[in-house]
Amino acid sequence: MRGISFITATFVFAFCAQILAAQGRPAGVVTEIVETKFMAETVTVFGEIVTGRESAVAARVAGVAESVPLRVGDLVSAGDVLAQLDTELLTIEVDQSRAEIDIAKAGLTVADAQLERTDKALRRAETLKANSTIPQAQFDERTSDYAVALGNQQQASARVRAAENALKQAEYRLNNATVRAPFDAIVLQVTTEKGQFIAAGSQVATLLDQSAMEVEANVPARFISALRPAQSVEARTDTGGALGLELRAILPTEFSATRTRPVRFTITSPDASVAVGQTVTLEIPVSAPNEVLVVPKDALVQAQGGWSVFVNAEGKAQPRTVEIGAALEGGFAVLSGLSAGDEVVVRGNERLRPGQDIAPSGARPAAANGTPAATGAAADDTPSQGQD
Template identity: 25%
Template sequence: MHITLRKTLLSLALSLALAGCGEQAAPPPASQAEVGVISLQPQAQRITSELPGRTKAWLSAEIRPQVGGILQKRLFTEGSQVKTGDVLYIIEPAPYQAAFDQAKANTAEARATLDAAQLKARRYANLVKIDAVSQQDNEDAQSSLQSAKAAYQAAQAAQESARIDLAHTRLQAPISGRVETSSVTPGALVTASQDAALTTVQQLDPLYIDITQSSAQVLHYKRELAAGRLTASGDNEAQIRLVLEDGSEYAHSGSLQFSGASVSQSTGSVTLRAVIPNPEGLLLPGMYVRAQLDEAVDQQALLVPQRAVTRSASGATSVLLVVDGKVEQRQIEVGRSVENQWWVESGLAAGDQVIIEGGQKVRVGDSVKSVTLQQASSTDQLAANAAQ
């Protein structure tokens, strides 16, 4: 009996020892890596184009003489502001003053002749009724009256023409604005309607911005709008913003006023015209600018953080996704950047779980634990989850 009990205890101890050895040999379950993801959701996003443009004066007037003569005076300071009606130049007026005086005298003489003809015609009209003068004499008197009237009207027209020529010896600003440099000095001989302008007056507040857009881009937007994938951003009063030649953003925004109805045969582009305020005079005509224009709205735009996108040596872009608890890599196409995000053109859909944190710790095919993050505070949330 003692032998049997001893064998039983020995067998039990051996079983316990073998069981203990088996438990130590079993490997622990593998822990899943934790990654931070965002769920893509469509959102309305404005399509903004940055297009080249040139500034153009709101009003511009080239000053040319309408009569010839010696330039007597220049009455403005180059680069100064002038008002409508300000005298800019004076051409020697003496010849034109003499011509006006002569025309005025001729008018007075024609008026005296007319008065005499009227008296004679009236008197003969009464005398012919009592046969005191012949019918022929009366007709001659009436004819002389008509000739005197015509001569008087011609004299008046000549006087007015001489007066206009005399007035044109004082060259006035037709608009208010900034006057440019003068191409002539006092003493120069100028001629009527000459090709070279004496100076130019330009109104610089507001300014026009002539913007060019390729016809291909116009067609693309029209097709997208017709298909319903885009909606119009606004009418012809759409707002624009300017980026200057030095890269700085202009402080004032403008509005689109006109879209060209034809395509330039030389450049293949359409001209858009905008108006922008210029109260400080910072912009000058002819400056090159970049105009940022809101053209349409994509109601189903998908944006993905730039840090979630990787680019291969060949230029292909891709992101890591969590699909059914596993890591998957997917190639995508991105368009323009929106702040710190890429606008996705293809490859992703609404609801996709894009890895934005922890992607460097996992490989394609790994099982992971995903933590949904808010994009604005994704780093803080992931750090809090890791601490727990």
């Protein structure tokens, strides 16, 4: 028993010695530099990913589907084959139309020859009539022959044009027997199967242009005047992905129940996981960027009657009461209590005592300086809770 008591006493003594030694060392903390930033007041609105171009591609001609080389989810490029119709009959129609052109052109050749012959005969008759050496009846006959030949020639010429138009129609049907993708897209739906008869105008597949997806958000009408064309807006998807947006259009409609107007935004830096119908949170700037002093939210400790921070004062933790304003991106606007360049503790401040020695690490600017940033209050922009 004496041996056990001795070991226990030794362990307790060593543990207490470690605690005393630790209390004598400076507290390890992480700090950041308080800076002024250009910030714009924002309002949070919710939007939705919408399609800018979705097409139900239809067959232009009727026929039986010989092949449908695509499935839902396939990526297709402009010009890729979506469906191939049987072309056997269409090829025969093209050959027949070309034969009809040859027949019509041969008839035109005969009609031209007849017209030329009757024209010469009429010219001779006109010369003889001028000399009064041809009876009137014979002259009238020559005139009538010419008129008939002219009509035949015009009719033959029209047959050629009709045959050429028929060939164009046959070639159109043959060329469009191959249904192609009109743009780069992903296949959302396939509505045709091999061997199925497709009527002209029937849907073959539904395509979605992923590069043309946009965000539509209903913005309160009172903030519309602050929006500008091509204005940059930051947004996040419901999965946490960041989206860069650019204002494209403010639609001239208003919802009376909510007093909001639909606004369309082009996605400039897309998240690969976005999908039509997905919810997006946007921070809409409603004022011009202003220069404000910002303290990181993690530096704030709740104190009696307000908020305070610990400032690194030559290696000692100096408490300082601060007055904060609007919540900004990752921090709060400072109304009083701090100055630009102050080094505040953002990690390890919960257990600090006034005047305690500290060993700062990671002193750095809270964010890039000199560039406007979209800001706004968020659900998690709450200062950390600490000791009074």
